[in-house]
Amino acid sequence: MEETNLKYLNLLAKSYPTIAKTATEIINLEAILNLPKGTEHFLSDIHGEYSAFLQVLRNGSGVVKRKIHDVFGNQLSETEINTLATLVYYPEQKLDLLLESEENPALFYKKTLFQLVELCQYVSSKYTRSKVRKAMPEDFSYILEELLHENDNDQDKELYYAEIIQSIISLNRAKEFIAALSKLIQRLVVDHLHVVGDVYDRGPYPDKIMDTLMDYHSIDFQWGNHDMLWMGAASGSAVCLANVVRISARYLNLDILEDSYGISLRPLALFADEVYEKDPCTCFQPKNETSMTYSHAEIAQIARMHKAIAVIQFKLEGPIISRHPEFEMDSRRVLDFIDFKNGTFSVKGHDYPLLDQHFPTINPNDPYRLTEEEEEVIEKLLASFKNCERLQKHVQFLYAKGSMFLTYNGNLLYHGCIPMEKDGSFMSLELRGEKYAGKNLFVQFEHLAREAYYLPFKQPEKEYALDIMWYLWTGAASSLFGKSEMTTFERYFIADKKTHVEEKNAYYNLRNDTSICKKILREFGLDDSGHIINGHTPVKEGNGESAIKADGKMLVIDGGFSKAYHKTTGLAGYTLLYNSYGLQLVSHQPFTTTEEAIQNETDILSTRKVIETEIKRKRVSDTDIGKELKQQVYDLKCLLEAYRKGYLNERNSASS
Structure with a gap:
């Protein structure tokens, strides 16, 4: 028997020191393998x-x-x-x-x-x-x-x-x-x-959902685009934080931040009240999808906060796009396309009148520079997110149980899409000087999302990783976004809805093709018998759309x-x-x-x-856990053989 095998069996013998205990465990594991697979x-x-x-x-x-x-x-x-x-x-x-x-x-x-x-x-x-x-x-x-x-x-x-x-x-x-x-x-x-994916945003109680999931007996999590945004904010990304606050204001969910997580929005409220005091902020009236009632004064203040954080967000996005030409997002440096004198915005060669032309904090000659007051608001909000114990606990759970994708019992799980070109090839993205596509792109995204949270502040690697977390929210090659561009600015400021369109990645048409789904399964190391389980896009059943695609290979x-x-x-x-x-x-x-x-x-x-x-x-034997149990049975049988052939001596309870 090889020396390395004996070393391993000696370690295993500490848990199973006798022939009787080893045999009992083999019998137990082989019995478990024959139980029905769990739901x-x-x-x-x-x-x-x-x-x-x-x-x-x-x-x-x-x-x-x-x-x-x-x-x-x-x-x-x-x-x-x-x-x-x-x-x-x-x-x-x-x-x-x-x-x-x-x-x-x-x-x-x-x-x-x-x-x-x-x-x-x-x-x-x-x-x-x-x-x-x-x-x-x-x-x-x-x-x-x-x-x-x-x-x-x-x-x-x-x-x-x-x-x-x-x-x-x-x-x-x-x-x-x-x-x-x-x-x-x-x-x-x-x-x-x-x-x-996607516990966060829209509804009022993501924190209660997270508390429940943390107590659940057996769970995994594939990160969604909205989860990634909150993870980015908790990691220290100012631009992710601005998006989180903006979306919460847009859907009248600021209570999530203030009441559920104890994050004070007072600095933003005071700043917005001062700067936009006489501004009706018509384009920033929140969408009331909740059952809660608000006074006119409360709605007016939330609209001011909404506009203030949106402008800050657009300012923060510009420098990230500039330092990452590989993102190919120059068209999303939106403040470059405002004609402040004429009150218009240029989109693909066409000028559109702005619905709101009041930008008191934007310097047309240096539009992406935050004012001192805006910098102070962001610094205070970042400190609140960083020091919120409950939020950090929830985000740590997302990192502990979560991933960009998962292969489990022959199925592939992910939120969003596999970024693809129209010809069915995998879309690539340059990260740290190298291009990645398909599974490798997912793996790199996950590594960077973890670095963004766990690396110390002020390290260049962390800053780069934080930029990638924002890209995951809004970039064309992001598996979590899956569109050509995010037209947030246009939705606020331009009436013509043609400018609001966000073209979906080719994946969303290609996923109806059985051969494409099989190609994706093979890319992630699975065979054609598996299924893709895909979150993110609501299925419009009322319009005749089916959640079962590609002859059952894709389940949305x-x-x-x-x-x-x-x-x-x-x-x-x-x-x-x-x-x-x-x-x-x-x-x-x-x-x-x-x-x-x-x-x-x-x-x-x-x-x-x-x-x-x-x-x-x-049966359990047909599952991923079954594979692990079969390996354990094999190892234990090797240990049993070593005892019986005298390569190892049984240990009594005193010596073991």
């Missing part, structure tokens, strides 16, 4: 819509109710099934409502506890006892383990289990136990969660959670499930409120479409 749940483009997100997360895109139908379909009415499902989703709140009209609480508790135990037994059946045990809440783990492994054939045991239930009720622990069972069911119906799952998209899409988007039987696309109708869901038992109406059914049910 993967894919969400995308949540955009701050916490209530709808929570409903979809708790109901597993309809998995919970389907399991209830499997167990109780012949015993319970549809109304009773809805009640039980709502109880599983929101146990504490729903219990209070149910008990208000319950004449015999003890009988209700007994019936409900037995139902939940039976449901929990069913959903836990595809896991090892060890995995189920680890998922249990500590307070009830012993009791739960006893109940979940009930033997119906043993009459004495049946009395024992009934007594456990009775004791839980008599000791006034039924409420807590029902909540524990419900959360365990939620935990077990989905084995792993994929978030394919923009969650459509943002209420602003519902009129365009005709529904509230898609989620995806991948279990041992195959892939299922789930389309959702808009969610109302959590209160209505609890009170009226109105779940999100969902429609499933089976994309692919496995001829042979997938």
